[in-house]
Amino acid sequence: xxxxxxxxxxxxxxxxxxxxxxxxxxxxxxxxxxxxxxxxxxxxxxxxxxxxxxxxxxxxxxxxxxxxxxxxxxxxxxxxxxxxxxxxxxxxxxxxxxxxxxxxxxxxxxxxxxxxxxxxxxxxxxxxxxxxxxxxxxxxxxxxxxxxxxxxxxxxxxxxxxxxxxxxxxxxxxxxxxxxxxxxxxxxxxxxxxxxxxxxxxxxxxxxxxxxxxxxxxxxxxxxxxxxxxxxxxxxxxxxxxxxxxxxxxxxxxxxxxxxxxxxxxxxxxxxxxxxxxxxxxxxx
Amino acid sequence: xxxxxxxxxxxxxxxxxxxxxxxxxxxxxxxxxxxxxxxxxxxxxxxxxxxxxxxxxxxxxxxxxxxxxxxxxxxxxxxxxxxxxxxxxxxxxxxxxxxxxxxxxxxxxxxxxxxxxxxxxxxxxxxxxxxxxxxxxxxxxxxxxxxxxxxxxxxxxxxxxxxxxxxxxxxxxxxxxxxxxxxxxxxxxxxxxxxxxxxxxxxxxxxxxxxxxxxxxxxxxxxxxxxxxxxxxxxxxxxxxxxxxxxxxxxxxxxxxxxxxxxxxxxxxxxxxxxxxxxxxxxxxxxxxxxx
Numbered sequence: 006x007x008x009x010x011x012x013x014x015x016x017x018x019x020x021x022x023x024x025x026x027x028x029x030x031x032x033x034x035x036x037x038x039x040x041x042x043x044x045x046x047x048x049x050x051x052x053x054x055x056x057x058x059x060x061x062x063x064x065x066x067x068x069x070x071x072x073x074x075x076x077x078x079x080x081x082x083x084x085x086x087x088x089x090x091x092x093x094x095x096x097x098x099x100x101x102x103x104x105x106x107x108x109x110x111x112x113x114x115x116x117x118x119x120x121x122x123x124x125x126x127x128x129x130x131x132x133x134x135x136x137x138x139x140x141x142x143x144x145x146x147x148x149x150x151x152x153x154x155x156x157x158x159x160x161x162x163x164x165x166x167x168x169x170x171x172x173x174x175x176x177x178x179x180x181x182x183x184x185x186x187x188x189x190x191x192x193x194x195x196x197x198x199x200x201x202x203x204x205x206x207x208x209x210x211x212x213x214x215x216x217x218x219x220x221x222x223x224x225x226x227x228x229x230x231x232x233x234x235x236x237x238x239x240x241x242x243x244x245x246x247x248x249x250x251x252x253x254x255x256x257x258x259x260x261x262x263x264x265x266x267x268x269x270x271x272x273x274x275x276x277x278x279x280x281x282x283x284x285x286x287x288x289x290x
Numbered sequence: 291x292x293x294x295x296x297x298x299x300x301x302x303x304x305x306x307x308x309x310x311x312x313x314x315x316x317x318x319x320x321x322x323x324x325x326x327x328x329x330x331x332x333x334x335x336x337x338x339x340x341x342x343x344x345x346x347x348x349x350x351x352x353x354x355x356x357x358x359x360x361x362x363x364x365x366x367x368x369x370x371x372x373x374x375x376x377x378x379x380x381x382x383x384x385x386x387x388x389x390x391x392x393x394x395x396x397x398x399x400x401x402x403x404x405x406x407x408x409x410x411x412x413x414x415x416x417x418x419x420x421x422x423x424x425x426x427x428x429x430x431x432x433x434x435x436x437x438x439x440x441x442x443x444x445x446x447x448x449x450x451x452x453x454x455x456x457x458x459x460x461x462x463x464x465x466x467x468x469x470x471x472x473x474x475x476x477x478x479x480x481x482x483x484x485x486x487x488x489x490x491x492x493x494x495x496x497x498x499x500x501x502x503x504x505x506x507x508x509x510x511x512x513x514x515x516x517x518x519x520x521x522x523x524x525x526x527x528x529x530x531x532x533x534x535x536x537x538x539x540x541x542x543x544x545x546x547x548x549x550x551x552x553x554x555x556x557x558x559x560x561x562x563x564x565x566x567x568x569x570x571x572x573x574x575x576x577x578x579x580x581x582x
Contacts, residue, residue, distance in 0.1 A: 098382060170419035174479070177377060178432035178486055179409030188435065193422055 038269075042262025050263055054226040055242065059255045064264055067242035069228040070141070070221075071210060071271075074238055077145025078152070078209050083202055085149075086156030087191075090198075093157075094164040095186050115154035122151040123218030131219055139220025142232040147219050148212060152205040159201020163194035196286035203279040207272050213240040239268050325352030328490060328520045329374060333388035336369050336378065343369040344553040346388070349539060356512060356521045358531035358561065361541030362576070366553030367524045368416075371492050373397075374522060375411035376404040409436060412483035416495040418475035420467035420482075425459050428467050428478055432486035445485055453481035454511055473504025480511065484519075491515065493523040497530065509534050528577055531561065538564040540573045 053063025089111075097104040126147030130137050137143040167190050175185040216238055223245040225237045237245075246261035327350035334347040344366025351357045359367040369378070376397065378384040390397045397407060421428050429446040432438075438445065446463070450456040455477045459470070467478055476496060483491055493512075497505040505527075512521055512534050525531050531538055539558040543551050557564055557573045568574045575581045 100382070168419075170415060170417060171421060173377065173380070173413075173415060174419040174421065174482075175431070175435075176380065177375065177408055177413040177415075178435065178482065179405055180432070180435040181405050184435045188431070189421060 038262045038265050041259050042264070042266045045259045045263035046266050050260075051267070055224055055237075055245075056226070057255075059251075059257050059260060062246075062257070062260055064239065064242055064260075064267065066225045066228055067237045067239045067264070068267070070225075070236040070238045073141045073229045073232075073234075073236060074145045074148060074216075075206055075210060077142060077232065078149045079202065079206060081146055081149035082153050082156045082205060086153055086202070086205075087160050087198060089153075089157045090160035090164055091186055091191075094161050095182070095190065111154050111157055115158065119151055119212055120214040120218060122147055123215030125150065126215060126219045138233070139222070139235060140233045141229050141236045144216055144219050144221055144236060144238070145232075147215050148209040151212060151215060152209045155205040155208060156198075156201050159204065160194070160198045163197025163201065164190060166197060167193045196282050200279045200282050203275050203282070207275045207279075210271060210275070211240055211268065213238075213244055216241055217244075239264060239271075243268070325355050327351065328353045328393060329522075330391040330394070331388070332391075334370070334373070334390050335387045336366065336373055337385045337387070338381065339383045341550055342552045344541070345544075347555050349555065349558040351520065351522060352537065353520050354516055354518075355536040356516050356523060356534050358535035358538045359522065359524045359541065360526075360528065360531050360538060360576075361553065361556075362543055362581075363526075364551050364553070365541035365543045367539075367541050368494050369553075371494055371522055371524050372413075374490070374492055375413055376407045377413060379404050409486060410488055411490045411492060412486065412488035413492040413494065414476070414479050414483055414496045417499050418472055418479055420470070420475050420478050422466070422468060424464045425467050425470070425478060426463040429482050429485045432482060436486055438486070449481040449485035452484045452515070453477045454507065454514075455481055471504070473500050473507060476500060476504065476508060477511065480508070480515075484515075488519065490520045490522065493521065495524050495526060498526060505530070528565075528579070532565050532577075535561045537561060540564060540568075540570075540576065542572055542576075 050063045051068060052065055053061060054066050055064070056062040093104070093108065097107075099105065126143060129135055130143040130146055131139055135143075171189050171193065172185055175189045176182070180188070221241050222235050222237050223241060225235065229236045243261050243264040246257040246264065249257045251257050329351035331347050331349055331351075335342050335345045337343060347370060359371060361367050372378045373386050373390060374392075374397075378386065386398055392407070392411070396402070421431060423431070426446055429449050430442050433440075433442065433445050447456060447460075450459060455474065458474060459478075462469075467475065470478060476499075480491070480496075497508055500508070509530065512523070515521065516536075523531075523535065537559065538561045540556050541553045542556050544554050545551055556570045557568060559569070563569075564573060565577050568577065572581075
C-alpha cells in the first residue's frame with residue numbers, strides 16, 4: 006500500500022472516530038435517561054401536579070406552563086420576525102448604513118447568551134417600565150426576544166429563495182410592492198418561514214436560565230389561567246427535581262428523567278413537523 | 291368580433307404551428323405607412339450607477355406595430371425595453387436621461403406613478419415566470435390586484451382565448467401552472483398580461499427558452515395580437531425579427547475611452563429594409579450572420 010492510500014484510510018478512520026464519540030455520548034445519555042425515567046413516564050405523570058411526595062408528583066402545571074409560553078412566544082415572533090424579514094429583504098436599501106447596522110445587530114443578537122435576555126426581561130418586562138410581574142406574558146415575550154433573531158434569519162432566507170422573476174411578473178402587471186409581497190412573496194415563502202418558527206420554538210422550549218431570571222416559580226400546583234398567571238415550565242420543573250435532595254423514600258431523580266423524556270418527545274415531534282414541512286413544500290422553481 | 295376571433299384560430303390551426311396565417315403575411319409585406327407613434331424616444335440614455343448601458347436612443351415606436359430590437363449581447367436592448375414600463379425602477383442604481391414619451395406624456399415626469407404605467411404597458415419576460423398558483427389564479431391575479439370589475443371567470447376565459455391557450459387548458463384551470471410545458475407557460479404569461487387589458491406589450495426575448503414549435507405558436511400569437519396591441523420585442527433571433535416585426539432597431543456595442551461597453555442604435559427602419567437593404571455596413575454584417 007502506498008503512503009497516500011494509508012493517509013486516506015487513516016483520515017476516514019479519524020472521521021468515523023469523531024462521529025463515534027458524539028454518537029456514543031448521546032447514546033449513553035439517552036440510555037441513562039430512558040432507563041431512569043421510562044418507568045415514571047405515564048398518563049398519571051402528565052396529569053398530576055408537582056408534590057413533595059415523589060410518588061404522587063407530576064408535570065401537569067409545567068407542561069401547561071410551557072404550552073402557554075410557546076403560544077405567547079409564537080404570537081410575538083411570527084408577526085415581528087416576519088415583518089422585520091420583509092423589511093430587510095424587500096424594502097431596505099442595502100447601501101444605507103442604518104440598514105447594514107440593523108443586519109449586523111440581528112446577527113449579533115443571535116449570539117447573545119440567553120441569561121442576558123433574562124436580565125432584559127426582568128428589567129423591562131417584569132419590573133421597570135412595563136412591570137408585568139413574573140407572569141406568563143413576561144416569560145413568553147422574553148423567550149420571544151431570545152429566539153427572534155433565529156426567526157428573522159430563517160424568514161429572510163425563505164423570502165430570498167422566492168425568485169426575483171415572480172416579483173417582476175407581479176410588478177409588471179401593475180401590482181404595487183405591497184401587493185406583490187402580500188400575495189406572491191409571502192405565500193411562496195410560508196413553508197420556509199413555518200420551518201424557521203418551529204425551529205425557533207424548539208430552541209425556546211428548552212430554555213431555563215432566562216425564565217429563572219424572569220421569575221418563573223419552581224413549585225406551582227395549578228395550571229396557568231391567563232397571560233397574567235404565575236407559571237412554571239418544563240425545564241424549570243426538571244431543574245427543580247434534579248436539585249432536590251433525594252432519599253430512599255422520596256426519589257425525585259426518575260421524575261426528572263421522565264420530564265426530560267417528555268421534553269425530548271415534544272422536541273422530536275416539533276422538529277419532525279419542521280422537516281415534514283420542508284420536504285412537503287420542496288422548492289418548486 | 292367573437293366570430294372573426296374563431297375564424298382566425300381556425301385558420302391558424304389549418305396552417306399549423308410555425309406558419310403565420312396567410313392573410314397576415316400579405317399585410318406585413320405591404321409597404322409601410324408610418325403608424326401614429328405610441329412611444330417617442332428622444333436622446334434616451336440609461337445608466338447603471340455612472341456607467342451608461344445604452345446611449346442616446348432616438349426613435350418612435352408606432353401603434354399597432356411590432357417593433358423588434360436586435361443586436362449583439364450587451365448592447366442594452368433589454369435595458370431599453372425595461373425602461374418603457376419603468377421596470378428599471380426596481381434596480382436602485384438605474385437612471386434614465388433624455389425624453390421618453392408615451393402617448394405624448396413624459397413617462398419619467400415626477401407626477402407619473404410607475405404602478406399606473408405598468409398597468410397599461412405589460413411585459414413578458416425571457417424565462418416563463420408563472421406564479422406558483424393555479425392557471426386560473428395566474429390570470430386572475432392582475433385583474434384582482436387592479437380591482438377590475440366584471441365576471442372573473444369571463445375575464446380569465448377571454449385572456450386565455452386571446453392567447454390561444456383556452457382549448458389546451460380549459461379542463462385544468464385549477465391545476466398548478468408549473469405542470470404546463472415551457473411554451474404553454476409562456477403563453478400563460480402572455481394571457482396574464484392580456485387580462486389586465488394593456489395598451490402595449492413588451493416582450494424581452496420571449497422565445498429564447500422555448501423550442502421551435504412553441505416559438506412558432508408565440509409568433510403566430512404576436513401577429514394576431516398586433517391588431518389590438520402595440521408590441522415591442524427584444525430578440526436574439528434574426529429570423530424571428532424578420533418574420534414578425536414591422537420595424538427593426540439594430541443596436542451595436544461601442545467601447546468608450548475607459549473600455550466601458552455601451553449600446554447605441556445604428557439603424558431603425560422598416561424590417562424589410564433593415565434585412566434586405568441596410569444603410570449601415572454593421573447592420574448588414576450582423577443580419578447576414580457575418581458577425582454575431
